[in-house]
Amino acid sequence: MKRVVVTGLGALTPIGNDVETFWNNLIAGKSGATRITRFDPSLFRTQVAAELKDFDPAKYLDRNEIKRTDPFTQYALTAAGQAMKDSGLDVSTMDPYDIGVIWGTGQGGMTVFEEQVKEYTQNGFHPRFSPFFVPKLIPNLSSGMISIKYGLMGINYTTVSACATSNTAIMDAFNYIKWGKAKVIVTGGSEAPITEASVGGFAAMKAMTTHNDSPETACRPFDSNRDGFLMGEGAGALILEEYEHAKARNATIYAEVAGAAMTADAYHMxxxxxxxxxxxxxxxxxxxxxxxxxxxxxxxxxHATSTPVGDLSEIKAITSLLQGDYSNLHVSATKSMTGHLLGAAGAVEAIASILAIKNSIIPPTINVTEPDAAIPADLKIVYDHPLAKEVNVAMSNTFGFGGHNAIVVFRKIK
Structure with a gap:
């Protein structure tokens, strides 16, 4: 089996439109939450979200790319472009069939879906759909457009496993390279879910926070007063590469992908x-x-999304894993700052985990004023401020509707 390493990163998040800004704001404990500006949220139970700030796709993409893509694909192209540049890959020197794309999105083109259906009904149900409606809508256009932009002709598809989606994509990319079926894979996930339909749907399920009076403290994982997740948007991209290939080209190696796994709860929708x-x-x-x-x-x-049930079930899993030995492991929930990026969450949190290894800093969990009494007092959750600590191994958890569990483990390269 081949060893697999991470040689490039790209991030587009509510707390930073590049990796450096994202990381600096993460360890500073900055919240990306505000009152929703994409539409008038006043009639909705949830009126807050973590939106991208000052993102202009024209800074990153050409006019045709913007015209032909939904925001979730624009986010994907932006983050993937950052990661490709960061990796220093020269695609022209490689066999294009050795480079693939495995991308993830939970919802796909929700923005264009909502826009086109509204237009259809407002025009008296006259079918004046855009010829770009279907290409903008379907989830696999994210991986397809990345491959088209860079001429990557290897393995190419999109994963969908709700909020476990981009960890699923990372795991698949890891496996294909490990098995010798690719040398490089662009992987990660993107999501653009802050629309009336998406916010309204999740709010109707009572899955989202209603702390509308205080957006910046609305997402409070592990806190006794948590009441639901805070929606976020954006993308995270990683370049996974076969170790010997990366070493031969003197690539910067952030970390090694050490292991990954998926299971299903087979319990509830x-x-x-x-x-x-x-x-x-x-x-x-x-x-x-x-x-x-x-x-x-x-x-x-x-994963810790700030839902009453989900946070505690994850804590039970962690404590069962540790079997009472809390001496080394430290835990934090970065969604307290970024919000929940759904299908992009795993990729963004994988980047946070990798940078914790690289920088020997564990980012904090913010907004916890009263930890849930059910959490063991000696479990080391990092609250309020970052923790300086050597990190040799980091684990990133993601769980999704449908009972999907996807875990990725990174370690310092040796």
Whole structure:
């Protein structure tokens, strides 16, 4: 089996439109939440979200790319472009069939779907649909457009597993390179869900926060007063590369992908298993593949969306994994700052995990004033301020509607 490393990163998030800004704001504990500006939210139960700030696609994409794509694909192209540049890859020197794209999105083109259906009804149900409606809508256009832009002719598809989506994409990319079926894969995820239909739908499920009076503190994972997730948007991109190939071209290596695993809860459409049994098994399998034990993990980036049930089921899985040994592992929930990027969450949190390894800093969990009493007091959750600590192994957890559990483990390159 081949070793797989990360040689490029790209981030477009509510707290920064590039990796450096994202990381600096993350460790500073800055919230990306505001009152929704994309539409008038006054009639909605949830009126806050973590939107991108000052993002102009024209700075990154040409006019035709913008015209032909939904925002979720524009976000994908932007983050992937950053990661490609960061990696220093010269595609012209490689066989294009050795380079693939495995991308993730949970919803796809929600913006264009909403716009076109509104136009259809407002025009008296006259079918004046745009010829770009379907290409903008379908989820796989993100991976397709990245491959077209850079001439990448290898493995190419899009994963969909709700909020576990981009970890699924990263795991698939890891496996294809490990099996020798690709040398380089652009992977990650993007989401543009801050629309009336998406916000309205999640709010109707009572899955989202209603702390509308205080957007910046609305997302409060592990806090006893948490009441639902805060929606976010953006993209995260990683360049995964076969280790010997990366070494031969003197690439900068951020970390090694050590292991990954998926399980299913087989329990409920939208709720996690209350005991976290599926999550526990996925973490165990990912560590087993990596040849590591729970005691080896220095940092765990929790899925922790700030929902009453979900946060505690994950805590149960973590404590079951550790079996009472809390001496080394530190946990934080970066969604407290970025919001929940749905299908892009895993990619953005993978970047946070990798940078924790690179910089020996664990980002904090903000907005926790009263930790849930059900959380073991000796479990080391990093609150309020970043923690300086050597991180050799980091684990990133993601869970999605439908019972999907996807875990990725990164380690410092040796």
């Amino acid at each position: 939208t709720s996690t298993h209350p005991e976290g049994s599926g999550a526990l098994k996925a973490m165990q399998l990912a560590l087993e593949e990596a040849g590591l034990t729970p005691a080896d993990v220095d940092y765990l980036n929790a």
